[in-house]
Amino acid sequence: MADLDYPMYVVTADAGTGPTGCLVGFGTQCSIHPPRFLVCVSKLNHTFLHAMEADVLVVHVLGEDDLEVASIFGEETGDAVDKFAQVRWHPGPDGRTPVLDDVGRWFAGRELQRFDVGDHVAVLLEPFEVQVESSGPQLGYQRVKDFHPGHPA
Numbered sequence: 001m002a003d004l005d006y007p008m009y010v011v012t013a014d015a016g017t018g019p020t021g022c023l024v025g026f027g028t029q030c031s032i033h034p035p036r037f038l039v040c041v042s043k044l045n046h047t048f049l050h051a052m053e054a055d056v057l058v059v060h061v062l063g064e065d066d067l068e069v070a071s072i073f074g075e076e077t078g079d080a081v082d083k084f085a086q087v088r089w090h091p092g093p094d095g096r097t098p099v100l101d102d103v104g105r106w107f108a109g110r111e112l113q114r115f116d117v118g119d120h121v122a123v124l125l126e127p128f129e130v131q132v133e134s135s136g137p138q139l140g141y142q143r144v145k146d147f148h149p150g151h152p153a
């Protein structure tokens, strides 16, 4: 699996207790009609409890020039630092969930279902707002696989 390449995302959540978010590689489209997307959040992450209690997640599709954002969200943990003091962001379409200003491609999704898939919980999303303001190459796992995750799983 370490040889595969796949898109990298930053998933953000705010359950009413402030902005949270982490780098995510386990994410995929999973239905066309209706449109659905699945993201998997590690149970160890600071983001986890917040994502489980939120109604909405924002999924940012990283570009190759978003390496610094990937590092902040994938190598640091909200248990120890304020990631959102290091990036420009604004509340998203629900008036709350953070949207990162410097990432041109993102969508906001309503949480429909959550299910245990092992050391991660999969969240099924219904996208309801999409922005695509970048056409550059996407950031893939192979570019960041040597990162040191803020949490081990």
Ligand SMILES: Cc1cc2nc3c(=O)[nH]c(=O)nc-3n(C[C@H](O)[C@H](O)[C@H](O)COP(=O)(O)O)c2cc1C
Residues within 6 Å of the ligand: 021, 022, 023, 024, 025, 026, 027, 040, 041, 042, 043, 044, 045, 046, 047, 048, 073, 074, 075, 076, 077, 078, 079, 120, 141, 144, 145, 147, 148, 149, 150, 151, 152, 153
């Ligand atoms: C290449 C890479 C892929 C990752 N994929 C995921 C993932 O799919 N889901 C997840 O919850 N965490 C994933 N992580 C781990 C978190 O992004 C990382 O532990 C982060 O620091 C957690 O931040 P938090 O504690 O503030 O939530 C990944 C990390 C890296 C470096």
